[in-house]
Amino acid sequence: MNTRTVATTPFNDQKPGTSGLRKKVTAFQAPNYLENFVQSVFDTIFDNAAAPPGCTLVVGGDGRYYNREAIQVILKMAAANGFAKVLVGQGGILSTPAASCVIRKYGTFGGLILSASHNPGGPDGDFGIKYNIGAGGPAPEKITDAIFARSKTLTNYRIVDAPDVPLDQLGSFSLGAMRVEVIDPVADYAELMESLFDFAAIRTLLGGGFRLCFDAMHAVTGPYAKEIIERRLGAPAGAVINGVPLPDFGNGHPDPNLTYAHELVDIMYNADKAVAPDFGAASDGDGDRNMILGRHFFVNPSDSLAIIAANATLAPGYAKGLAGIARSMPTSEAADRVARKLGIPCYETPTGWKFFGNLMDAGKVTLCGEESFGTGSNHVREKDGLWAVLFWLNILAKRRLSVEEIVYRHWAEFGRNNYSRHDYEALPSDAAAALMAHVKGQFGELPGRSFGRYRVKFCDDFSYTDPIDGSLATGQGLRIGFEDGSRIVFRLSGTGTEGATLRVYLEAFEADAARHRLDAQEALGELIGIADQVSQLRQRTGRDKPTVIT
Ligand code: VG1
Ligand code: CO
Numbered sequence: 001m002n003t004r005t006v007a008t009t010p011f012n013d014q015k016p017g018t019s020g021l022r023k024k025v026t027a028f029q030a031p032n033y034l035e036n037f038v039q040s041v042f043d044t045i046f047d048n049a050a051a052p053p054g055c056t057l058v059v060g061g062d063g064r065y066y067n068r069e070a071i072q073v074i075l076k077m078a079a080a081n082g083f084a085k086v087l088v089g090q091g092g093i094l095s096t097p098a099a100s101c102v103i104r105k106y107g108t109f110g111g112l113i114l115s116a117s118h119n120p121g122g123p124d125g126d127f128g129i130k131y132n133i134g135a136g137g138p139a140p141e142k143i144t145d146a147i148f149a150r151s152k153t154l155t156n157y158r159i160v161d162a163p164d165v166p167l168d169q170l171g172s173f174s175l176g177a178m179r180v181e182v183i184d185p186v187a188d189y190a191e192l193m194e195s196l197f198d199f200a201a202i203r204t205l206l207g208g209g210f211r212l213c214f215d216a217m218h219a220v221t222g223p224y225a226k227e228i229i230e231r232r233l234g235a236p237a238g239a240v241i242n243g244v245p246l247p248d249f250g251n252g253h254p255d256p257n258l259t260y261a262h263e264l265v266d267i268m269y270n271a272d273k274a275v276a277p278d279f280g281a282a283s284d285g286d287g288d289r290n291m292i293l294g295r296h297f298f299v300n301p302s303d304s305l306a307i308i309a310a311n312a313t314l315a316p317g318y319a320k321g322l323a324g325i326a327r328s329m330p331t332s333e334a335a336d337r338v339a340r341k342l343g344i345p346c347y348e349t350p351t352g353w354k355f356f357g358n359l360m361d362a363g364k365v366t367l368c369g370e371e372s373f374g375t376g377s378n379h380v381r382e383k384d385g386l387w388a389v390l391f392w393l394n395i396l397a398k399r400r401l402s403v404e405e406i407v408y409r410h411w412a413e414f415g416r417n418n419y420s421r422h423d424y425e426a427l428p429s430d431a432a433a434a435l436m437a438h439v440k441g442q443f444g445e446l447p448g449r450s451f452g453r454y455r456v457k458f459c460d461d462f463s464y465t466d467p468i469d470g471s472l473a474t475g476q477g478l479r480i481g482f483e484d485g486s487r488i489v490f491r492l493s494g495t496g497t498e499g500a501t502l503r504v505y506l507e508a509f510e511a512d513a514a515r516h517r518l519d520a521q522e523a524l525g526e527l528i529g530i531a532d533q534v535s536q537l538r539q540r541t542g543r544d545k546p547t548v549i550t
Helices: 025-029 033-045 067-080 096-105 141-151 187-196 199-207 221-232 262-268 301-310 334-342 357-361 385-399 403-414 429-441 525-535 537-541
Strands: 003-007 021-024 056-061 085-093 110-114 126-133 156-160 171-175 178-183 212-215 279-282 291-294 297-299 325-328 346-349 367-370 374-377 416-427 454-461 478-482 487-492 500-510
Touching (some): 067 085, 199 385, 291 385, 291 403, 301 374, 301 385, 301 416, 416 525, 429 487, 429 525, 487 525, 525 537
Antiparallel strands (some): 110 126, 171 178, 416 500
């Protein structure tokens, strides 16, 4: 088989963001764009040499437009770069958590995951690629920085000339000296889930009139949810909706929140309350996010993390308790309260799952979570949408209370951290940067200043020193903390592909149970006003409301 070394010129924009490199599909279709990035990854992990003997790579994606084409290129490049074997999901499919599961289970060198997660797909949508290390998690910044550096000096890439591998057929194929194994994308993952949760108890729950709806949003979790929720747990056919992954996600935005998962929201909030199912959930493009709903009830992801932590021992995989919890900085402190009560540590990391890996590898934490509908544990090294759904079902099967009642009782015991995130999408980048600079420019004068009942205690630009390897991450979000523990955080997204997305995170603690049922927007009303005042948000962006409110 002929291996070609192809001359190329570097691109200057291949810097991985919060979770891999994400660009418009059209950018990835530009000649050599994908090839350059993949070669930069291989050069970085093998220090500009070929793969050492026996190396296996895992490859799969969320099925979005360009997934199959990209996989063929990656397979041919892996063969040219000395990999002995590639495990690829049938049809090119592997959810992000399933890819992490496969990397760990088979002890592979690492994996390439093709996804732009919750971003829309299709020819005019987004595409993405991410390298995960042998532990199964996203490469840490040290590696992504090195990949970016390499991409700026790259002069050629290596690829074999070969026919395409039949991705739809399970089995083993050769590509030059390399083997390609097309594997069932669901089997290993489903087996892992069955080892963690009480499937018998959930089956009993579902057999007893409890009704659920899972919205796969035409994205990757469809086949996983059908196998696990319908086949193994016995939910009636049709409990999983939008369960076939489509290259354009049915023209939708596979982001499980109250705005984009409106089909599920309409089902769960059916005007006739008796018609609405007991439990609703949705996942995102690549299957690592989750949204949990009860009948006419939304569970904030920060609360979901805390509730899973407080009830963890109800699931067999966590019966021995938790080593610790980690949450990203903007995530509410609800989990911290649970950790305190359990007498376990709670770590605060920057946004992005890559910062949890070291803590899990070192055995310091069992559960991790982000306010952005991301929850997971040390069973893999990615957040895991379906895992969170199964955890909730396990809790519901054991406690036999409604979703709403579980949340209310949690607040009654721990107090409520009122929480909301306001996203302003597709802002002009310079206006967003100027707004951030304006906020930061006031850091000297804000402490001690009062806004109504809130008095500023501190301001900073969040930075994090990894307790395991000592690496430092700076510029991770502007925090304004108030004396009563409330806070406002301003942060620019690292996953968007259009202009800038500004995220404003708002949190205030409420101990008084009589006020726990207030709508979060109402409870946070004053803080929302302060955020606007400090940032001149309306004036600077011309927006009078957020694109998405969570
Ligand atoms: C967003 C979320 C972050 C999450 C990241 C990847 O990043 O805020 O919590 O880890 O997406 O999730 P950003 O930089 O846009 O705020 V996913 O499901 O895209 O892999
Ligand atoms: Co995702």
